[in-house]
Amino acid sequence: MTNTDQHKRTAPAASPFQLVKLLSWSFFVLIVGFNLMLSIFLADYARHTLMKKQEEFALLLAENLNHQIFQRFTLPTLIGFGRIELRQKAQFERLDKTVRSTIHSFHVIEVRIYDFEQTVAYSTNAALVGLEGLAGHTVKAAMDTGQHSFEVINFNPTYRAFLRPELEKGSAIMRTVYTLRAERRLDTPERTGPIIGVLEFTQDITDVYSTVLNFQRIIILSSLLSSLGLFFMLLLMIRRADRLAAQRTREKEMLERDLHQSEKMASMGRMVSGIAHEIRNPLGIIRSSAELLLGKSRREDPKSSHTRILQAIFDESKRLSRTVNEFLDYARPKAPRLEPVDVTQVLDQMAVFLESKLQQQEVELAREYAPGVLIMADRDLIYRAFYNLVANALEALNGPGKIRISVNAAAGQVMVNIEDSGTGFAPETLEKLRDPFFTTKDSGTGLGLTIVDTILGGHGAQMHLGNNPEGGARVEIIFPAAKAG
The missing domain is CATH 3.30.565.10 (Histidine kinase-like ATPase, C-terminal domain)
Structure with a gap:
């Protein structure tokens, strides 16, 4: 029985378990992949939903600002002064009071109104009034098309914000650009008046953004924890099955090795018995005779060629005797x-x-x-x-x-x-x-x-x-x- 034959018999027994192990790991990878994809989808959907709500809120605020400015500033100013000229302190203060009372408690950072030359006609930051070149492409687009727009600005990369437990105020802002019109009804989306400017305001939405991040963390961590739980369950099952399979393989190999060894020992025992019977007794006579003659030759002439030859015969007989004893010990081990x-x-x-x-x-x-x-x-x-x-x-x-x-x-x-x-x-x-x-x-x-x-x-x-x-x-x-x- 050769080692190759032994391997051929043990290999098929291990193959089914290797297939099960491969399928288990493949199933685990699929579950983890599916959970991650689902968690990313849900997290993105939650972010999109909350941002959409925030945009709707910003749009309502813009509509209210437009209404309040028109009702509390534009009309009274036109009636009282005949024209709007914000360089006059009284008009500027009236507009500023109207804007600030409207945006109070809505986390608005800054409000700007651009005229048709895209100059800052009004700003809650008085230092910006009259400056040019501050209008972005969204302001120009609103002036041309009359469409409003929203832009979320994050001052922290997404991965860094995700890892931080708390965000500082002002870490995320929303910029809203809205066309300021002469007249507009709140209960209808139809615009009834001409564009008289562009309204731009920014809001601190750090709290909303933190809510989005917390929800995303919960979804992703839940997915990872469930995947890890499944992983450890599979790992325990695989290790247990692996131990059982390895134990059975070892037992089978030991049985085959013992059987192979027993066959070899039996065959060797029969062979060695014959060799020992034929060689051991004559070898003992040769060894004892060579030892006797060697002792005599050493006494007579230690350096003679006869002494060297007898020494060689004696040494080789001892070596051959050890070899025979090794065969006997191997073939018939002593208990x-x-x-x-x-x-x-x-x-x-x-x-x-x-x-x-x-x-x-x-x-x-x-x-x-x-x-x-x-x-x-x-x-x-x-x-x-x-x-x-x-x-x-x-x-x-x-x-x-x-x-x-x-x-x-x-x-x-x-x-x-x-x-x-x-x-x-x-x-x-x-x-x-x-x-x-x-x-x-x-x-x-x-x-x-x-x-x-x-x-x-x-x-x-x-x-x-x-x-x-x-x-x-x-x-x-x-x-x-x-x-x-």
Whole structure:
């Protein structure tokens, strides 16, 4: 059973959930988009409605101004003086009194009346009377067509006004331009008299504009909050479904991996049994005979060619014996006999055994732990696991360096870290290092980490392989702590 076959079986199981996840996110995006579009439409409609009401109010005020000016100033002035001449103080004061009494309490900032030469004939700001060039294009258009117009001026950008909780007075004004006529009835839209000027006034509509902004804020925030509520509901559902799917996928992968491993172990066990039966006994005879002859040759002539040949035979027989033992350990793993073991004592025992090799290679071994850390383990098996890991670190250093071993106990777990100052694991090989017979070295069977992983698995421990940020390999082993008593 290959990894490709395994992937093909697990991929279809994940596909339906990926489709559901995609549809869920797509549905969420559509809901958010629809809510935002609806909120923008409602907010704009509310703004348009309130502004329309304000324009109607301004139009009524303009009509009332026109009526009051005509009834209380124009007619009496024509009767009393025969002509209108605002340069006369009495006429100006009469018009000013009429205008101010009409606009009182209507938040009017300024009133101007332009004559046919588009000169300011009257203004509540006396300094502007008689000035030319102040009439805008709307005044000219009103003079030509007789149509009134409205213009809203915001002194704050829309986005800035939206973010400010309160607006200062005068932040938004409405300018109304209205044709001033000689005679006009309030109950009919028909104009009955000629144009005698153009009336322009500005109103402070900050309060109305603030009401519009508050309503827009309520609509948009309600839309966002409802969208966020939906988002979190979908997120919780997706995460829950994702966890369930991931758990089922992991369980399926574990079952398939265990089945694959069991098949492999059974096949390997049969093969190794035959190999061991055929090789182990003759190999033992060769090794013991080579050792006996080597000892004799060393005593007679240590530098002879016979001694060198016997030394090579003895070394190779030992290496082949270790290889056979590795095959046997992999094919027929020993069941651990669990008992409380001080893991620091096992590490100290291993350090003493490797002391001469560490000195020979000029490698510093830093042990950072306190004694008395208990785990449930088989002392011989975890000794071998630790030995293999540190031996691998020594081979990776291939010269002077540093190996650091630390032990930490917390939250019912014991964590053993073995780090070295070498080049670390190649990222592309990290996933394959536990695979049987996979090796990055020119020699070796590729069973070392596999046997370590098997031993630790029998102890309920987890092994994580990785690299340190500052360089070097890192092996993290997590044991369940031994229960007190």
